[in-house]
Amino acid sequence: MDGDTRMTIRAGGEEAQTTMGAVAGINKALDKASRKSKRTPMKETEADKKVTTQKDMRNSFFHPKNGIDTKFGKIDADAFDDPRIRRKVLEWRDKIGGKVGDDRLRHLQRLVKFGIDRAMILQNHLRDIPALYSSDRAEIMWSEAEIDDFVAGAPPQVGRILIVATETGLRPGDLVRLTRDDILPTPHGRRIVLRTRKRGRLASIPVTPRLAALIDDMPKHQTYLIINKGGEAYSHENYLGDSVSEWRDKLKMRKELRLYDARGTAATRLLAAGAELKEIAVAMGWSIKHAAEVIENYVALSPQMADGIGDKLARLRDTTGTKL
Incomplete structure (x- = not known):
């Protein structure tokens, strides 16, 4: 695990299915899972989503800078039976960061499961890894x-x-x-x-x-x-x-x-x-709920909003004589 971190899947001393083949297998499974009957035509947005899912997966595998094949494309399959692979994978995922890093990890986990199903890998050391990305980012915005x-x-x-x-x-x-x-x-x-x-x-x-x-x-x-x-x-x-x-x-x-x-x-x-x-x-x-969360955080974080409220209170005090 301390050497080159690239992977070619081998089994029984011979090269078995490569990462490219695994991607083809996963895509075939995706096609089968998302195929609709002739009586229920697929909506355009559903078709777009299926194509996007497959495109995301291919990008995860073959991204030239930090894709799965780039990082793990020449490691023997038995390296994934070593518990230390979890640390290597987490370092790779964390360096990518955010939702993209989580997606890369999720697709690698599917590849590992593919290898386990075909007896190329015996242990799954990539289970139960918590996601980096949180969809609740209402308080984060660009000033x-x-x-x-x-x-x-x-x-x-x-x-x-x-x-x-x-x-x-x-x-x-x-x-x-x-x-x-x-x-x-x-x-x-x-x-x-x-x-x-x-x-x-x-x-x-x-x-x-x-x-x-x-x-x-x-x-x-x-x-x-x-x-x-x-x-x-x-x-x-x-x-x-x-x-x-x-x-x-x-x-x-x-x-x-x-x-x-x-x-x-x-x-x-x-x-x-x-x-x-x-x-x-x-x-x-x-949703109305998420919009309210974003606006609530904006009101709390924005100095302009605080100044605006202060000005309105001052005008109310001047016009009504109310002590505020």
Whole structure:
């Protein structure tokens, strides 16, 4: 375990099914599990979700920087029978971090189960590992100063990711496929209209001045709002979060900040603009409960909100003579 940490599955002294073969087997199982009868046609959003699941898994295995095949692609299968593999896997998962790290681990666990089912691996030392990522991140959001610092310090194509995310509140899976065709005129400006991939809800998002400037600066031949340094659309949504996290660390910003937290920032802007709780929930695709949690934390954490409440109390005192 102290040497090279790459893996080729071998059994009985001969190379057996490789990681690529395991992926094919897992994908076949996914296809079978998600296949619908002819009498119950699959909805478009359900089909998209199935394709996304398989795409996520392939990305977990073959990511060139920290994929399963890159990290464990040439280790003998019996290395996974050694209890120390758990520490190695946790170090790998923790270095990736967040939901992406949890997804990589989950897919590796499926590969290990695949090996156990075929008697390539005898022990499962990757059971019962708690997740890093918590879906309850209502109190984490990007401040305006942090957004400005990030955009100033990161490469332009990475800064665009955060700008579009904080101005629209869209999830990474929707950001990565956002194009000019999703932008429609309104009587007084423009809006983004698209059906969200996760819940299939139709979102209608006003184009803010900052987002409008970004769109207007796009070359005429550019279709996608977010592109990589080669001028192409990102091949997977995880690359957006990876890029933001990489430059967050390079700029020595708060470690807990992630691309997904830009949604909280977008929601609080709606609040500041006077939107009601229900309107915020509908715009963001949240439950009323989660929207309330985000807004509650914003009120507690935002100095601007505290100042605004103070000003309102002062005006009430002046107009009514009430001692507050």
